[in-house]
Amino acid sequence: MKTVHHTLIQDTPGDQLQLVSLHFGEPGRGPKVAIQASLHADEVPGMLVAHHLRQRLLDLEAQGHLLGEVVLVPMANPLGLRQWGLRGFQGRFDMNSGENFNRRYADLCAPVVAAVRDKVGPDAQANVALVRQALQEAVQALQPANALEHLRQTLLGLAIDADAVLDLHCDGVAVMHLYTTPATWPQAEVLARCIGARVALLAEHSGGEPFDEACSQVWVDIAEALGAEVPLPPACMAATIELRGEMDVRHELAREDAEGILRFLRARGVLQADDKPLPALLCEPTPLAGSIPMAAPHGGMVVARCEVGSPVKQGEPLIDVIDPLSGQVSTLCAPVDGLFFAHDCKRFAYKGMALGKVAGREAQRSGALLSV
Numbered sequence: 001m002k003t004v005h006h007t008l009i010q011d012t013p014g015d016q017l018q019l020v021s022l023h024f025g026e027p028g029r030g031p032k033v034a035i036q037a038s039l040h041a042d043e044v045p046g047m048l049v050a051h052h053l054r055q056r057l058l059d060l061e062a063q064g065h066l067l068g069e070v071v072l073v074p075m076a077n078p079l080g081l082r083q084w085g086l087r088g089f090q091g092r093f094d095m096n097s098g099e100n101f102n103r104r105y106a107d108l109c110a111p112v113v114a115a116v117r118d119k120v121g122p123d124a125q126a127n128v129a130l131v132r133q134a135l136q137e138a139v140q141a142l143q144p145a146n147a148l149e150h151l152r153q154t155l156l157g158l159a160i161d162a163d164a165v166l167d168l169h170c171d172g173v174a175v176m177h178l179y180t181t182p183a184t185w186p187q188a189e190v191l192a193r194c195i196g197a198r199v200a201l202l203a204e205h206s207g208g209e210p211f212d213e214a215c216s217q218v219w220v221d222i223a224e225a226l227g228a229e230v231p232l233p234p235a236c237m238a239a240t241i242e243l244r245g246e247m248d249v250r251h252e253l254a255r256e257d258a259e260g261i262l263r264f265l266r267a268r269g270v271l272q273a274d275d276k277p278l279p280a281l282l283c284e285p286t287p288l289a290g291s292i293p294m295a296a297p298h299g300g301m302v303v304a305r306c307e308v309g310s311p312v313k314q315g316e317p318l319i320d321v322i323d324p325l326s327g328q329v330s331t332l333c334a335p336v337d338g339l340f341f342a343h344d345c346k347r348f349a350y351k352g353m354a355l356g357k358v359a360g361r362e363a364q365r366s367g368a369l370l371s372v
């Protein structure tokens with residue numbers, strides 16, 4: 001394993017932050033998988049999974065089981081990790097700009113298409129290699145103006161030429177679920193099996209340019225821009241994995257999740273295969289546009305009436321919001337048939353706050369599909 005320290009641009013004198021990446025295997029030998037933890041710095045389960053992954057990968061590397069390359073960023077957001085205030089931990093938004101740390105990743109389609117248009121040919125694998133190189137060059141050509149932009153560029157540089165990218169997050173209170181793109185579902189299905197995902201949410205452009213789509217959807221967009229006569233497969237599968245809820249920071253879960261990711265690495269040929277069959281798929285993919293959020297109609301205490309992971313029917317009561325002054329009780333009911341898969345972990349809501357989500361089968365929403 002090689003450790004690389006990436007020093008970020010200083011926003012203020014003396015303010016030197018580093019991103020650390022751990023590199024297993026040899027670059028260029030076998031498939032590459034990039035894994036990063038806790039880009040939303042307050043979402044801790046990913047860092048614990050990365051901790052267990054590091055130990056297992058060190059052992060597997062020593063045993064000669066590593067056939068490809070793994071880049072592991074065990075703590076993806078040194079900016080957000082400092083965001084303590086009055087005993088509260090933030091970590092989701094940059095304090096200066098207010099921007100979500102998992103938004104505004106560069107869309108590299110245009111510069112890559114310009115770079116490869118005259119070089120691509122009938123050989124799909126040769127085209128993949130050309131595009132990969134152009135993607136990396138396009139990332140390096142970005143000109144970050146501050147630490148936040150430099151963090152985004154550095155993370156993108158570590159992952160943009162990978163065959164698979166796993167971005168480890170968590171929700172408030174939730175079952176295991178993931179977000180990915182429709183074009184890579186056949187690849188992501190393997191991941192969903194390996195980690196035991198209960199919901200898989202698919203969207204091409206969910207709005208806001210999250211990290212995973214910058215790595216994966218860009219291949220689809222480049223292929224479309226180059227035209228049907230140029231063979232170019234979606235050569236990067238990227239998924240945002242929601243490792244249940246933010247309180248689910250436990251060794252037994254993290255070990256299980258690390259083993260699930262190792263199973264995926266075996267299936268992708270990054271690790272020597274074993275003879276174990278893939279686990280069963282626990283869910284059919286559903287459109288992200290069919291994941292329906294429920295908002296608080298007024299402020300008040302929040303009382304969940306249904307466990308996450310429950311299949312629900314439209315109209316079934318899920319969450320009570322109780323105004324402590326008036327005594328008014330409003331019950332949020334399932335907006336569609338589907339799986340009640342996540343709710344916020346705060347127990348007091350302001351009017352309009354998104355409190356929970358039900359994954360339905362039909363796309364019903366449009367525009368920006370991700371939460372703020």
Ligand SMILES: [Zn+2]
Pocket residue numbers: 040043102169170
């Ligand atoms: Zn997150």
